[in-house]
Amino acid sequence: MIEYILPDKTNEQLRAIDEGFNGVISQIKRDQEKGDSTSVDTSTLALAWQVAKYWHKDLRSPSGQLFLYHPLAVFKRMYQDGFTTTPILVASLLHDTVENNTGYTFELMAADFGSEVAEHVRAITRLSSTTPATRDEWDKLQEEYDKRISNAEGKDCASLYIKFADRLDNLYSTKGKTSEELARYINHTQRILIPLAKKLGCFQIAELLADGCFYIKNPKIHENIQVLLSKFVQNSIEKLNKTQVAIKNACGDACLVSGLGKGTITPTPRKISRAIKNLNPYALQTRDDLFSFVGYKPYTTLYIKLNEVNDEEPLISQVFKLIKPLLHDLIIDVFDDKLIDNDTASIKLEDMHHNVIKLMIIRRDFHSFLAESSSLSTRSYSADSKIQIFTKDGHVLELDKGITVLDLAFILNTEIGASYQGAIVNDNYVEPDYKLQSNDKVVIQRYDGGYSARLNWFTILESKIARARLYEFFKKASEKYNIDIFSGIYKPKS
Numbered sequence: 001m002i003e004y005i006l007p008d009k010t011n012e013q014l015r016a017i018d019e020g021f022n023g024v025i026s027q028i029k030r031d032q033e034k035g036d037s038t039s040v041d042t043s044t045l046a047l048a049w050q051v052a053k054y055w056h057k058d059l060r061s062p063s064g065q066l067f068l069y070h071p072l073a074v075f076k077r078m079y080q081d082g083f084t085t086t087p088i089l090v091a092s093l094l095h096d097t098v099e100n101n102t103g104y105t106f107e108l109m110a111a112d113f114g115s116e117v118a119e120h121v122r123a124i125t126r127l128s129s130t131t132p133a134t135r136d137e138w139d140k141l142q143e144e145y146d147k148r149i150s151n152a153e154g155k156d157c158a159s160l161y162i163k164f165a166d167r168l169d170n171l172y173s174t175k176g177k178t179s180e181e182l183a184r185y186i187n188h189t190q191r192i193l194i195p196l197a198k199k200l201g202c203f204q205i206a207e208l209l210a211d212g213c214f215y216i217k218n219p220k221i222h223e224n225i226q227v228l229l230s231k232f233v234q235n236s237i238e239k240l241n242k243t244q245v246a247i248k249n250a251c252g253d254a255c256l257v258s259g260l261g262k263g264t265i266t267p268t269p270r271k272i273s274r275a276i277k278n279l280n281p282y283a284l285q286t287r288d289d290l291f292s293f294v295g296y297k298p299y300t301t302l303y304i305k306l307n308e309v310n311d312e313e314p315l316i317s318q319v320f321k322l323i324k325p326l327l328h329d330l331i332i333d334v335f336d337d338k339l340i341d342n343d344t345a346s347i348k349l350e351d352m353h354h355n356v357i358k359l360m361i362i363r364r365d366f367h368s369f370l371a372e373s374s375s376l377s378t379r380s381y382s383a384d385s386k387i388q389i390f391t392k393d394g395h396v397l398e399l400d401k402g403i404t405v406l407d408l409a410f411i412l413n414t415e416i417g418a419s420y421q422g423a424i425v426n427d428n429y430v431e432p433d434y435k436l437q438s439n440d441k442v443v444i445q446r447y448d449g450g451y452s453a454r455l456n457w458f459t460i461l462e463s464k465i466a467r468a469r470l471y472e473f474f475k476k477a478s479e480k481y482n483i484d485i486f487s488g489i490y491k492p493k494s
Contacts, residue, residue: 002108004047004054014053017068021049024076037084044113048090051112055102062176070169071096077165081205083158087113091120092162099125123152123159124166146192157200164197164205171212174219186213211268218273225269233266244361247302251322255306302359309355316349319357387438399436403462406432409444410466417466418473421447433460451477454488 006014025045031037052071059067071093078092090113097104098121110118126145152160167189174182189209197206215222248257304319350358387401389408399408405425410417423430424443436442453473461467477483481490 002112004050006050006054006057010053010057013058014066014068017066017072020069020072021075024072024079028079037079039086040084040089041086044086045089045093048093048113051104052093052097055097055104056100059100059102061173063173064176065173067096067100070166070173073169074162074165077168078162081161081165083161087116088120088158088162090117091159092165095121095124095162095166097121120159120162124149124163142188146188150192150196160196160200161202161205164193164202164209167193168205168208168212171209172215174216182216186216189213207268207271211270214268214270214273221273222269225272229266229269229272244302247323247359247361250325251304253307254322255304255319258303258305302361303352304357304359306355306357315351315355315357319349319359387436387440389436389438389440389442392441392443400463403436403466404432404460405430405434405436405442405444406457406460407463407466408436408442410461410469411463412444414469414473416444416446417469418451418453418477419446421445421452432457451490452488453477 025042028037028040028042028045032040053068056067056071061067061070074095075089075092078089083089083092094104094109094113094117097109098106106118106122109121126141149160149163167185171185171189177185190213194206194209197203197209211222251257304322306315306318309315310318348360350360352358386398389397389399391397397408399411403411405423406417406420409420409423420432422445423432423434424445425434425436425440427441451473453470457470458467461470474483477490480493482493483490
């Protein structure tokens with residue numbers, strides 16, 4: 001084996017990125033202490049990282065960042081997604097060494113790490129005896145490569161996951177890339193890689209690839225929803241942990257409480273945006289499968305086993321009595337002794353077997369997060385993009401550009417919005433989705449018979465304020481009326 005020794009100056013330049021690699025190795029070792037990932041040889045991974053550094057050295061990506069951050073990101077993704085064999089992890093660190101014409105060859109790779117590693121890398125490398133000089137030559141090489149990976153089977157399928165992780169990092173690293181390059185990334189990802197990932201059953205990374213394309217197309221919307229989602233998930237974890245501790249304290253010595261469940265994988269901003277676009281916050285919050293629409297169930301599960309059981313009383317009732325003191329502390333209401341519910345969480349009890357009760361704590365406020373995110377999923381307008389319109393009284397209002405006349409009705413007042421019947425703009429009747437323009441003269445007409453708000457109005461409203469007011473109107477009106485929210489019929493409850 002070649003002695004892969006780097007000059008002291010290069011080692012100093014790579015000190016920061018070494019910390020990133022060592023962080024993953026530390027995680028692997030912690031997992032091994034628990035009995036997981038025992039087949040991973042960390043010393044071989046350290047050697048592979050040294051080889052990657054030797055051949056890439058101070059090569060930089062179009063953004064100006066050291067290229068080595070890319071194979072490190074791919075390696076980290078592979079381990080996080082459950083790949084725990086040494087050859088595939090080594091291949092993830094070395095996957096670009098041959099394709100980037102660094103001087104490293106498949107023969108050297110096989111000599112250093114074995115033929116399995118070399119075959120993993122070969123399976124996802126665009127092979128060419130010469131560097132393509134024209135766009136047509138590149139396209140032909142890409143076409144041959146796509147045909148080869150699309151027909152992959154057997155062990156090559158594991159190799160392809162490296163390609164998925166490779167593309168995923170590229171999609172989120174847009175700095176320095178031209179719009180033409182980004183368009184090619186999106187086209188190739190949607191046309192070849194996402195269908196291939198689904199074909200191989202890699203649905204999680206297929207969704208992440210789709211989200212990466214969404215990120216390139218809608219960077220601001222993606223960023224805003226991601227910030228809100230991160231805050232929601234963190235808040236969810238804190239509240240679930242607090243409720244969990246309270247339940248353990250309430251049960252005390254009367255029973256054994258065990259089990260710490262985790263929520264499913266959080267939805268991507270793309271999935272959130274689609275949920276808002278295809279349904280709407282109010283429709284979602286009325287569904288039993290509120291979370292399943294976006295593939296996220298923020299819950300934790302406990303198992304409660306009573307030390308002493310009263311055979312004359314249902315087990316659920318006995319457990320319910322133990323947690324009843326929480327009613328005051330958590331400010332929650334009780335429904336038929338089985339469900340404890342408020343605006344942010346519910347506790348569901350389920351009789352299992354052997355005197356065990358399954359207790360699930362479920363966040364119930366995901367719809368409020370969707371409502372907050374909803375205006376971010378529509379067209380984005382800059383903060384200084386304003387228009388001025390005139391009311392029938394001659395008053396001037398400054399509004400965000402792009403809002404509809406229905407938005408205006410709700411911005412003026414919830415009552416005006418909820419009883420909206422029509423609008424006259426510049427002496428002409430307009431549809432509720434009419435986008436207001438500067439200097440428009442607007443007259444809002446109201447429904448004399450009461451309220452006319454309908455569910456599909458969420459698909460018209462662009463303003464966050466208007467959406468929030470419509471949502472609050474529905475919430476309050478549902479207590480007073482028997483509402484057909486699709487047709488706008490309101491009948492007082494008997």
